Amino acid sequence: MVFSVAEIIEDLSKHMTLEPGDLILTGTPAGVIMGMPEKIWLKPGDVVKVEIEKLGSTTNTIIA
Numbered sequence: 001m002v003f004s005v006a007e008i009i010e011d012l013s014k015h016m017t018l019e020p021g022d023l024i025l026t027g028t029p030a031g032v033i034m035g036m037p038e039k040i041w042l043k044p045g046d047v048v049k050v051e052i053e054k055l056g057s058t059t060n061t062i063i064a
Contacts, residue, residue: 012024044063
C-alpha cells in the first residue's frame with residue numbers, strides 16, 4: 001500500500017466524521033494485475049462480496 005491504514009484514517013478524519021461501520025475502500029495501485037499470471041478484470045455484472053465473520057458483509061455489483 002502507498003499509505004498506511006493509520007495515514008488513510010488520519011487524512012479522511014480531517015475531512016469527514018468517521019462512524020462505526022464506515023468502510024474505507026482502498027483498491028490496489030495501478031499495474032498490480034500485470035504481475036498476475038491470469039489477468040482477470042472485473043466487468044459489468046460481476047458481484048464482489050466482502051465478509052468479515054461475526055461482523056457482516058457488503059455486496060457490490062459492477063456496472064458500466
